[in-house]
Amino acid sequence: MQAKIPATVVTGFLGAGKTTLIRHMLENAKGKRIALIINEFGDLGVDGDILKGCGDETCTEDDIMELSNGCICCTVADDFIPTMEKLLARENRPDHIVIETSGLALPQPLVRAFNWPEISTKVTVDGVVTVVDGKAVSEGRFAHNVAAVDAQRKLDENLDHETPLSELFEDQIACADMIVVNKSDLLGEDEADALVASLKADSRDGVQVVRASMGKIPVDVLLGQGIAAEGDLEARHEVHHHHHHDDDGDHHDHEHEHGHDEFESFVVTRSEITDPKGFSEQIATVIRGHDILRLKGFAAVEGKPMRLTLQAVGPRVDTYFDRPFGSAPRETRLVVIGQSGLDQAAITAALQA
Numbered sequence: 410m411q412a413k414i415p416a417t418v419v420t421g422f423l424g425a426g427k428t429t430l431i432r433h434m435l436e437n438a439k440g441k442r443i444a445l446i447i448n449e450f451g452d453l454g455v456d457g458d459i460l461k462g463c464g465d466e467t468c469t470e471d472d473i474m475e476l477s478n479g480c481i482c483c484t485v486a487d488d489f490i491p492t493m494e495k496l497l498a499r500e501n502r503p504d505h506i507v508i509e510t511s512g513l514a515l516p517q518p519l520v521r522a523f524n525w526p527e528i529s530t531k532v533t534v535d536g537v538v539t540v541v542d543g544k545a546v547s548e549g550r551f552a553h554n555v556a557a558v559d560a561q562r563k564l565d566e567n568l569d570h571e572t573p574l575s576e577l578f579e580d581q582i583a584c585a586d587m588i589v590v591n592k593s594d595l596l597g598e599d600e601a602d603a604l605v606a607s608l609k610a611d612s613r614d615g616v617q618v619v620r621a622s623m624g625k626i627p628v629d630v631l632l633g634q635g636i637a638a639e640g641d642l643e644a645r646h647e648v649h650h651h652h653h654h655d656d657d658g659d660h661h662d663h664e665h666e667h668g669h670d671e672f673e674s675f676v677v678t679r680s681e682i683t684d685p686k687g688f689s690e691q692i693a694t695v696i697r698g699h700d701i702l703r704l705k706g707f708a709a710v711e712g713k714p715m716r717l718t719l720q721a722v723g724p725r726v727d728t729y730f731d732r733p734f735g736s737a738p739r740e741t742r743l744v745v746i747g748q749s750g751l752d753q754a755a756i757t758a759a760l761q762a
């Protein structure tokens with residue numbers, strides 16, 4: 410049986426920067442074959458055209474499919490499932506599927522659709538990415554142009570027109586595996602820190618909150634979360650209300666020497682390890698202590714000819730033996746990815762210990 414294709418769901422209000430983020434991802438996909446499904450809304454359906462104009466060999470027009478019937482939750486059987494089946498029936502399987510929801514579709518029903526029998530054996534939800542307009546949210550508006558969001562909502566008869574936007578926003582946060590605070594360029598550093606802290610408090614444990622400008626997130630951070638979100642829907646329903654006091658300045662646990670919306674990665678090498686399980690736990694501890702988003706690579710294990718592949722998303726570390734080292738040097742080599750300002754010396758020392 411072939412491995413399931415990972416699918417990432419990108420959600421967020423109109424104007425938050427979903428299309429910009431997806432475009433950046435396609436332009437930096439480095440040969441990864443990504444199929445896009447876009448949930449369009451009537452006359453506002455311009456995103457498909459914008460993305461088709463991308464002109465990159467990794468995002469050909471064929472790889473973009475549009476859903477046109479508005480709210481996904483009401484049209485799963487008629488629209489979403491057939492679109493997915495068409496995509497899955499192709500000879501040239503995509504490496505990854507990205508689904509951009511319309512700003513007002515709740516992500517939960519879409520994630521639930523991945524439990525349909527026709528789909529569940531072939532695709533898994535890699536993660537739900539919620540893009541927020543950092544500037545608007547920090548000013549309590551949720552969207553840059555609230556009137557446009559409301560106009561979009563009125564166009565779709567299937568949407569309830571009464572729910573306050575704040576509740577839709579909370580649902581998008583409750584469903585997220587990663588929250589992208591976009592438009593960081595428009596935020597002051599303290600404002601950005603306070604918003605990140607507040608979104609972390611409002612989201613489920615382990616949800617990564619990252620800052621970005623123009624949706625510039627490394628593809629390795631965005632894709633490959635490996636969450637299988639369709640399997641833990643219960644956790645994503647409830648909207649929790651927390652009240653936040655203004656940041657009292659205690660949240661400055663990282664130094665921002667570089668732009669605070671940027672990312673960095675570096676490589677740590679070390680000698681052979683003796684105990685894979687112990688090393689995984691060591692990695693998880695380092696990740697927790699340093700806000701590392703991703704860590705991946707392989708380890709040489711004493712007495713084993715095979716490389717131990719390591720992949721960590723947040724503190725979840727997956728390992729498996731993949732292939733012999735062959736002529737490559739028997740070393741442990743790990744790539745660490747996080748937002749700029751990582752304490753490279755401390756992380757390196759902790760991973761080499």
Ligand SMILES: Nc1nc2c(ncn2[C@@H]2O[C@H](COP(=O)(O)OP(=O)(O)OP(=O)(O)O)[C@@H](O)[C@H]2O)c(=O)[nH]1
Pocket residue numbers: 421422423424425426427428429430456511512591592593594595621622623624
């Ligand atoms: N200053 C600033 N502008 C941004 C950023 N990201 C996106 N924008 C702009 O915000 C506007 C909306 O971005 P889109 O990517 O179209 O937003 P969207 O979420 O896809 O919106 P819809 O697809 O229409 O729902 C565009 O004019 C972008 O150029 C950012 O990080 N900073």
